[in-house]
Amino acid sequence: MTRRQPKHRPKLGGMAVSLLNELLNGTVDQGYLKAAERRAAGTPAPHRRRRQAGIAVGLVLVGLLFGVAFRQTRARAPESERAKLALIHDIEQRTRTSDELERRVGDLAAQVARERDAALAASSEGNREVAALRAAERRDGLAPVRGPGVLVTVGDAQPRQQTDPVSGQPLILPPDENGRISDRDLQAVVNGLWAAGGEAISVDGRRLTPTSTIREAGNAILVDFFPVTSPYQVEVIGHPDLLLPRFVDSRVGQQFQTYVGAYQIEFDVRRADVITLSAATGTDLKYAFSLPVPTPTPASGASGTAAPTPTAPTGRPPAVSTPGMPSPGGTR
Amino acid sequence: MIPAVALIAGVVLGLVLEPQVPVWLQPYLPIAVVAALDAVFGGIRARLDGLFDAKVFVVSFTSNVLVAALIVFLGDHLGVGAQLSTGVVVVLGIRIFGNAAAIRRHLFRA
Numbered sequence: 001m002t003r004r005q006p007k008h009r010p011k012l013g014g015m016a017v018s019l020l021n022e023l024l025n026g027t028v029d030q031g032y033l034k035a036a037e038r039r040a041a042g043t044p045a046p047h048r049r050r051r052q053a054g055i056a057v058g059l060v061l062v063g064l065l066f067g068v069a070f071r072q073t074r075a076r077a078p079e080s081e082r083a084k085l086a087l088i089h090d091i092e093q094r095t096r097t098s099d100e101l102e103r104r105v106g107d108l109a110a111q112v113a114r115e116r117d118a119a120l121a122a123s124s125e126g127n128r129e130v131a132a133l134r135a136a137e138r139r140d141g142l143a144p145v146r147g148p149g150v151l152v153t154v155g156d157a158q159p160r161q162q163t164d165p166v167s168g169q170p171l172i173l174p175p176d177e178n179g180r181i182s183d184r185d186l187q188a189v190v191n192g193l194w195a196a197g198g199e200a201i202s203v204d205g206r207r208l209t210p211t212s213t214i215r216e217a218g219n220a221i222l223v224d225f226f227p228v229t230s231p232y233q234v235e236v237i238g239h240p241d242l243l244l245p246r247f248v249d250s251r252v253g254q255q256f257q258t259y260v261g262a263y264q265i266e267f268d269v270r271r272a273d274v275i276t277l278s279a280a281t282g283t284d285l286k287y288a289f290s291l292p293v294p295t296p297t298p299a300s301g302a303s304g305t306a307a308p309t310p311t312a313p314t315g316r317p318p319a320v321s322t323p324g325m326p327s328p329g330g331t332r
Numbered sequence: 333m334i335p336a337v338a339l340i341a342g343v344v345l346g347l348v349l350e351p352q353v354p355v356w357l358q359p360y361l362p363i364a365v366v367a368a369l370d371a372v373f374g375g376i377r378a379r380l381d382g383l384f385d386a387k388v389f390v391v392s393f394t395s396n397v398l399v400a401a402l403i404v405f406l407g408d409h410l411g412v413g414a415q416l417s418t419g420v421v422v423v424l425g426i427r428i429f430g431n432a433a434a435i436r437r438h439l440f441r442a
Contacts, residue, residue, distance in 0.1 A: 031392055032378040035385035052334055054386035058375075058393050059338035060345070062368045065397070067346015069365045072353055 155231025155266030
């Protein structure tokens with residue numbers, strides 16, 4: 001084995017040996033060669049046990065260095081990376097909280113509905129009211145529904161592939177701006193489906209109510225302020241045999257079929273035997289009117305509303321008005 | 333066998349004990365690791381060449397690490413720290429490659 005070494009070794013004083021050559025070939029540490037020479041010269045080698053202890057100590061040190069360096073590098077991960085991870089963690093946590101709260105809202109709403117039904121079930125009039133309420137809830141998306149219907153898939157155009165004229169590499173271009181589904185397109189589809197006789201609609205799993213919105217913020221489409229992504233799955237409950245041909249033949253349906261040819265958007269309409277739509281969440285009552293009471297009341301104009309009596313302004317606490325002065329009516 | 337066990341024990345110790353590295357020493361840790369790698373590969377190669385010597389190994393490891401760190405330290409104070417680090421890494425990298433190639437020749441005869 002050792003006979004191979006001198007070949008690589010630069011000769012003492014051999015100036016011809018270039019620095020690079022030495023670097024590339026003289027990789028055996030001179031110390032090992034010297035030690036080998038000493039051994040060959042007859043100097044007694046140290047005890048086997050001591051040698052092994054030396055190796056062990058050395059390697060423990062090496063390992064220690066590796067371990068510490070690993071820890072250190074991990075600890076000094078770039079600040080931006082750590083901030084990003086923390087943000088992602090935050091987002092996930094908030095999303096979980098939000099989902100949980102949404103589920104609780106659903107549970108509580110169901111409980112309220114049960115209590116209400118139980119209270120109303122006592123009388124025949126109440127029963128009629130319950131039936132009317134149920135129908136209204138189904139129409140307004142406040143109750144989960146299930147039935148046959150149609151599944152409409154609308155999606156952005158796929159990215160275009162093209163060969164780069166300079167390098168000949170395949171190039172992926174973002175899809176044509178015309179091939180992007182905008183909020184108005186999605187609105188048109190949904191409205192077309194309502195017009196074609198859809199009874200209940202959800203977009204990407206979000207049930208639509210009469211006050212639902214489909215809007216765009218940046219390049220994201222928001223359904224009731226929840227982001228949805230392409231391809232958009234629009235599920236409609238309705239009579240498939242009527243709904244499907246009516247929608248496909250409608251102006252919107254025709255338009256989208258043209259778009260498929262012109263802009264390569266994704267557009268697919270198919271029947272579905274069973275569609276289950278969950279109840280809309282996050283709906284709250286914005287206005288509550290008390291219905292005009294049918295019984296005639298002898299009181300003056302402001303009946304049925306909770307308008308304050310005309311004496312209200314004088315009931316103001318005296319602390320805000322100057323003592324002895326009449327409080328100014330409309331200055332605030 | 334003993335060397336492998338010792339190496340693993342060292343890594344585990346480093347990971348478990350989490351010794352606090354002083355801030356002023358932290359910039360030299362990566363270069364020290366490269367120097368240690370050089371010493372380890374040199375040792376393995378010498379072992380395969382039948383030249384291995386425990387004392388040489390320990391001394392070369394220690395001095396490699398210290399000298400590499402010292403060069404970078406000096407460079408830092410002279411304003412050429414980055415360049416000197418690159419130089420050290422290049423030289424040690426070439427040595428590691430050379431030793432790895434020798435080890436490969438020993439193990440695979442290729």
